[in-house]
Amino acid sequence: MKSKKVILIIILAVVFIGFTNCDLDNPIMRKWWEPDEPDFIFVNSLVKDVPTIVYETIYETIYTRESFIYDLPPEIVMQRMTIIDIQFILFSGDSITFNGPPVSPSVSAITPQTMDVNDKVIESIATLLKNNPTWMVMLHGHANPVGGASADNIADLMNISEKRAKDVERVLKENYRNIPVSNNLADSRIIVNWYGGHKNLVTVNSPIISEINRRVEVILFVIETQ
DSSP: OOOHHHHHHHHHHHHHHHHHHOOTTTTHHHHHHHHSSSSOOOOTTTTGGGGHHHHHHHHHHHHHOOOOOOOBOHHHHHHHHEEEEEEEEEOOOOOOOOOOOOOOOTTTOOOHHHHHHHHHHHHHHHHHHHEEEETTEEEOOOOOOOOOOOOOHHHHHHEEEEEHHHHHHHHHEEEEEESOOOOOGGGGGEEEEETTTOOOOOOOTTTTTTGSSSSEEEEEEEEEEO
């Protein structure tokens, strides 16, 4: 029982430290953190400890794309973007499949409760994209940085994070397609990127806490075109 309390305290400390380090002066993050933003039905409680890292990934994704969004240059996209909400899909140990088991039996698996949260996030995102045809979504894959800094391990983490992001994309498209009177979710509304173990949220060596490093960020956003 004591160990569970210690883990809870550490998690709360991580959230608090992240919150106090938020880059609220950034216009995108400021929009997202406005108190009058709609309170959507998402349920991942640790989401709001990461605005600085999330902003970094958004910035890199926009500026490294081979094609422009709406034919707008990256700096204009960043000015006109509003973040609607950000959520996590968590993964088991070395798993690359949505709600799938770990490949190695020695690594930790996500709980049924986490799987349920993952399902609810995907269902919610699919419904919101269906009901708001101008909204878009970024899917950013990540892996927990374990195993050292060798070239082979870095490449392996990049491969894991890529496959995670693409599997979440697959599941999101399936959910969207299953909504009554839905067509396919257009590829132009989804941006997929991956970062290996370079954008970890926590460095605490605990299977429970480091679980949030094994994630796909689901970033719901809209860009003003006029």
